[in-house]
Amino acid sequence: MTLILAEMAYWQETSIRLLVGLAAVLLPAGTLVYLFLFKMMSFMQSRLGPMEAGPYGSMQLLAEVGKFLQKEDLVPRAADRIVFKLAPFVVLISTFLLVLVIPAGPDLWFIDVDTGIFLALAVSSISVIGILMAGWASASKYSLMGALRATGQLIAYELPLVLAVVGVVIQAGTLNVQNIVMAQATGEIFGYGGIGNPFIFTQFVGFAIFLIAVQAELTQPPFDMPVAESELVTGYLTEYSGLRFLMFFIGEFATAGIFSALAATLFLGGWYVPGLDPTDGLFNVIGPAVLFAKMLLVAFLIFWFRFTYPRFREDQLQKLAWKVLIPLSLINIVITGVLKVVF
Amino acid sequence: MNLLAQVNDFNPLLSSEVVVAQNIAFTILAAIMLVSAVRLVTTRNVVHAALYLVLVLAGAAGIFILLGAEFVGVTQIMVYIGAIVVLFLFGIMLTRGALGTEEEGNKEPRLMASLVAGLLVVVMGGALIDTFGDAELLRSAPSTTADISDSIFSQYIVPFEATSVLLLAALIGAIVVARKD
Numbered sequence: 114m115t116l117i118l119a120e121m122a123y124w125q126e127t128s129i130r131l132l133v134g135l136a137a138v139l140l141p142a143g144t145l146v147y148l149f150l151f152k153m154m155s156f157m158q159s160r161l162g163p164m165e166a167g168p169y170g171s172m173q174l175l176a177e178v179g180k181f182l183q184k185e186d187l188v189p190r191a192a193d194r195i196v197f198k199l200a201p202f203v204v205l206i207s208t209f210l211l212v213l214v215i216p217a218g219p220d221l222w223f224i225d226v227d228t229g230i231f232l233a234l235a236v237s238s239i240s241v242i243g244i245l246m247a248g249w250a251s252a253s254k255y256s257l258m259g260a261l262r263a264t265g266q267l268i269a270y271e272l273p274l275v276l277a278v279v280g281v282v283i284q285a286g287t288l289n290v291q292n293i294v295m296a297q298a299t300g301e302i303f304g305y306g307g308i309g310n311p312f313i314f315t316q317f318v319g320f321a322i323f324l325i326a327v328q329a330e331l332t333q334p335p336f337d338m339p340v341a342e343s344e345l346v347t348g349y350l351t352e353y354s355g356l357r358f359l360m361f362f363i364g365e366f367a368t369a370g371i372f373s374a375l376a377a378t379l380f381l382g383g384w385y386v387p388g389l390d391p392t393d394g395l396f397n398v399i400g401p402a403v404l405f406a407k408m409l410l411v412a413f414l415i416f417w418f419r420f421t422y423p424r425f426r427e428d429q430l431q432k433l434a435w436k437v438l439i440p441l442s443l444i445n446i447v448i449t450g451v452l453k454v455v456f
Numbered sequence: 457m458n459l460l461a462q463v464n465d466f467n468p469l470l471s472s473e474v475v476v477a478q479n480i481a482f483t484i485l486a487a488i489m490l491v492s493a494v495r496l497v498t499t500r501n502v503v504h505a506a507l508y509l510v511l512v513l514a515g516a517a518g519i520f521i522l523l524g525a526e527f528v529g530v531t532q533i534m535v536y537i538g539a540i541v542v543l544f545l546f547g548i549m550l551t552r553g554a555l556g557t558e559e560e561g562n563k564e565p566r567l568m569a570s571l572v573a574g575l576l577v578v579v580m581g582g583a584l585i586d587t588f589g590d591a592e593l594l595r596s597a598p599s600t601t602a603d604i605s606d607s608i609f610s611q612y613i614v615p616f617e618a619t620s621v622l623l624l625a626a627l628i629g630a631i632v633v634a635r636k637d
Contacts, residue, residue: 228530238538245545
């Protein structure tokens with residue numbers, strides 16, 4: 114992107130980044146909803162899913178968005194109007210900030226920052242505030258319970274999420290996401306550099322913990338206690354309708370896409386494919402497609418778990434985080450650190 | 457590469473243009489922070505107060521980034537906004553219950569609180585001015601994460617470890633106090 118943007122004024126560069134960023138958030142979200150939520154789940158349950166709108170129901174998304182846009186934007190009478198209306202924006206801000214750190218090629222990035230992955234993990238925690246705002250401002254018991262459950266869960270699973278990434282950071286020796294990709298592209302496995310060194314081999318424990326923690330951060334089944342429909346209607350989303358409900362929905366699936374892309378970048382080598390020179394300009398063209406394919410692969414795993422496992426109980430959920438995942442990721446960090454010093 | 461340096465391709469920290477932009481950004485952030493800080497202590501609604509606190513802390517993070525201390529700014533977001541305010545909100549909602557049930561705060565602690573706050577301003581301000589005076593920030597070199605970790609784990613290793621032990625002690629103490637059995 115810098116190559117093209119070098120000659121542009123700041124405002125031109127910024128508007129292009131804005132549009133690309135918007136596409137980078139919305140396209141994966143739409144693809145995930147259609148491919149996995151509509152079609153894969155249907156096939157797993159021996160049904161066809163949406164078939165009416167467009168060929169194989171491919172226009173269903175547009176129909177859904179049109180439906181949500183027409184609905185009335187309801188605010189409960191007892192609600193705190195301003196906080197209630199702001200909450201979905203806070204969730205979306207977190208999603209949009211998250212996409213900034215993921216590079217899609219050697220010169221294709223929004224921001225190439227020193228703190229990289231740390232920045233991503235920091236801004237991902239902002240969404241909790243949006244959820245708490247939504248739950249409290251709705252003035253409804255179900256919403257409040259849902260928000261409290263969501264917060265308890267997100268606090269518990271943010272730790273393993275961060276600790277799982279620490280292993281990768283130790284191995285790559287940098288927080289910068291672009292350099293993490295380069296470290297994987299130029300790495301060697303026992304002196305063989307043919308396929309680089311995707312960190313999924315050395316950091317498999319980290320990868321597994323990262324995926325489980327992401328699943329919980331997204332409040333997807335089997336971690337969907339906050340929106341458990343049999344107990345809480347839909348938790349903190351109960352009082353939302355129309356456009357604002359749609360924003361929460363987009364936020365959820367866009368975040369699923371971005372976390373998948375982040376996992377693909379950290380553990381599967383990002384935009385790099387083995388056999389080519391990682392500084393090759395070719396990657397500026399095929400990089401986004403490679404990253405998108407790897408993202409779909411990780412997202413497939415996430416949604417496979419989502420459609421397969423039944424919901425956890427609250428105590429099982431907390432036990433899994435504090436007694437299994439966090440000790441495991443700490444052991445992973447210690448082993449990675451020792452091996453890093455030895456080799 | 458630094459967040460601040462994304463603004464322009466040439467060395468931005470030495471260019472006067474960026475210093476102007478920095479000053480404008482600082483003014484906007486400072487205005488937001490001041491208004492939020494005043495609302496934070498004057499609002500009657502305790503959840504609103506916590507949300508204004510988010511704005512103040514986000515402004516502080518923005519100012520750290522403007523000064524080239526990117527790691528500190530991001531840590532500010534991670535620790536204060538992502539963890540501490542969330543725990544505040546969690547605690548408030550867990551103990552106060554649903555919207556519309558909160559009672560008015562009584563006036564008595566206000567006097568004590570403003571006394572403590574005034575004392576804190578004097579002590580902190582005195583300490584900061586006494587230590588730094590009119591020393592200027594090194595504009596040519598924004599601090600990188602590597603620099604910070606190098607200084608924490610070599611020069612300041614003893615204070616760093618002492619702080620860690622102190623925090624651990626506080627954590628264990630809180631659990632001991634809270635547990636009944």
